[in-house]
Structures are given as C-alpha cells and as structure tokens.
Amino acid sequence: MKRRFNIQSPCLDIKQDIQYKIDNLNKPKGSLGMLEDLALQICLIQQTLSPELLHPCHILFGGDHGVEREGVSVSPRNVTWQQMINFTKGGGGVNMFCHQHGFELKIVDIGVDHNLSDYPKIINRKIANGTKNFLYEPAMTEEQFRNAIDIGVAMTDECITEGCNVICIGEMGIANTSPSSIWMSIFGGIPLKECIGAGAGLSDEGIKHKYDILKKSIEKFNTSNHDIIDTIRYFGGFEMVGAIGSMLRAAEKHVLILVDGFIMSACILAASKLYPEILKYAIFGHCGDESGHRKMLNILNAKPLLSLGLRLGEGTGALCAYPIIQSAVNMTNEMNNFNNAHITKYF
DSSP states (O other): OOSOOOOOOOOOTTHHHHHHHHHTBSSOTTTTHHHHHHHHHHHHHHTSSSOOOOSOEEEEEEEOOGGGGGTOSSSOTHHHHHHHHHHHTTOSHHHHHHHHHTOEEEEEEEEOSSOOTTOTTEEEOOOSSSOOOTTTSOSSOHHHHHHHHHHHHHHHHHHHHTTOOEEEEEEEOTTTHHHHHHHHHHHHTOOGGGGOOOTTTOOHHHHHHHHHHHHHHHHHHOGGGOOHHHHHHHHOOHHHHHHHHHHHHHHHTTOEEEEOSHHHHHHHHHHHHHOGGGGGGEEEOBOOSSTTHHHHHHHTTOOOSBOOOOOOOTTHHHHHTHHHHHHHHHHHHHSOBHHHHTOOOOO
16 A cells, blocks of 8 residues: 555543543443443543534445446445435435434545436546456456545545544445455454345345355455455455545544444454554444444454444444434533532542
8 A cells, every 4th residue: 555644542641631530520430331431532532631523524435346246235236326316315314314413424436337427416536437346356456446545535634624523434335245244254354154144135045145256256366365455455345445545544633433334344444454543543333233243343342332223334323323422522521520519429
C-alpha cells in the first residue's frame, strides 16, 4: 500500500482524570455500565473531559462484485444501482435513520456496474463497473486498490473539513458477504463454513453452492504466498476497500468510527491487520443476524451496543446505536457530581 497511516493509540495521560470524573457523577460507581465504558473511550479519543459529537456524517459506498456472476447471492447485481438511486430519493432505511439522528448522508459510487451520472446526489468516484470475479483472478489491480483507499481517505477528509468528528460508514453491494466471509476466515482463522450465511436470503442449497465457490477461490489464491494487502485486494470490493481507507483516515485524525454489521466488521478486521490501533477508535453498533457476525465480533474483542437481528447493511445498525453514544456523552457533560449536588457517596 503506497499510502501509510500514522495511527497511534489515544494518549492515556488523561485517563485517570476521566475515570475520576465518571466515577464521581452522582450515581453508584459503574452503575451506568457500557455508557461509562463508551464515555471513557470517547474522552480518550478526543483527549478531553467534556466530549462533543459534531456534525455526524454517514458515508455510503456502493460497488458491485464479479463473483456475483457465480450465483452466490439471491439478489441480482442490478439491485445495487437500483438501491443507490432509491437512496437519492430518500427511500432507503439509511435515509430514514440518517434523518432521524441528524447525520449528513454522502452516497458514493466507487464501483457500481451502472451509469449513475444523471443523479447529482451520488458522488461519482467510480473506479470500474464492479470488480473482477475472484474465482478466476484478483478482484482488483494494485492500482485500483490504491485508488479505492485514496477515495475513502478523501471522503473522510471532506467530512472532517465540514466539522465532523464522528463518522459512520455503510455499503451497498450485492454479493459483498462473500468477500467478507473469506476475510473473516483468513484473517480470523475461522473455518470457512462457519463464516458463510444466507446473505440476502439464500436457501440451504444456495449456501452450499456459495461455500463451494468461495472454497475454490481460496484454494486457488493459496494464502501462504500472499500478504495482508494481497488478500484484501484479491477478494475485496471497491466499496469495502473504500471503507477501509475511510476508517484508517478517521483513526489517524482521532475521529470516532461507528461500525455497522457483517461487512463493515470484516472491513475493520482487515484494517486492524494493517494497523491494530484502529480498534481503539471503533464503536460497534450492533451484532447482526448474518451467520458468523458474533464470531467476528469476538475475534475483534468488540462489544456491540445492540442486538436487533438486523442484516440490512447500509450502516443502519450503527445509526440505530447512535442515541446510546449520545447518552454516554450527555452523561459525562450533564450529570452532576456528588460534591455539587451535596449528596453523600453511597458506594
């Protein structure tokens, strides 16, 4: 990877002061559970005792996958571009949740197999009309991989320039559970069968077919001869590599990263193999209904905020979790402490 990122763990010098403030809010110590953990994480990232959530942005990358031609998804690839257009009209789940929680939505065509130039609400960063079929060849070239990373970086930079300090990332790409399952298997050391699920609704027969295709693809790739970046670009989608670039830049700039479901968890798993410190900046919104997601979260030592049986993608699960993150920040800034409230500590 030509671009290098300078991702450091948040400085811990302020940790004792943060913990003291949280512990002395007028409540029993630890009684607000994960909200207290979130507050500590956010304060460390922002290096402050008074954290803020500013101009939240949601970046949705869209791209198609060559392996879709092998029948690994119940949905055809034209659903990708149809949904991208639907997003411009405010008709998607992602639109609803962005509106509800005050996120600016940025819809990015990084590799959709359709001409979307007639839709000005879609940011045109198209690398190609979908990736190649990794059953036969690498999904993308080294140059395309670098382009996808750079596009992700540029999108994060655009958000930061607008005043954003919390970024949520989503995706739209039929068949993208296939590369996600492969990354999970290779990077997580999990048997491939345990990483494959129904995606958008495959039957048992369809899941078996998907497994056979992915197994053949991995055998042809021969993981022992390739490094992390080779593995990412051989199987990944443009929207997935764009998301990795966006996440890495966010961590480099000390911006909160809200992680969605199976695909985005696979992306930050891949990113963490390059830069392990990125996980200090990640908040995992939910545990999805896709088979294997819980195991992937365990690999990442992640504690998801929600478990609602979601598997829509688009970033919807992370968006749903945002009010909990807001509550953690509000707790830190608005709850009184024992001294000011003239309450005797009762723990």
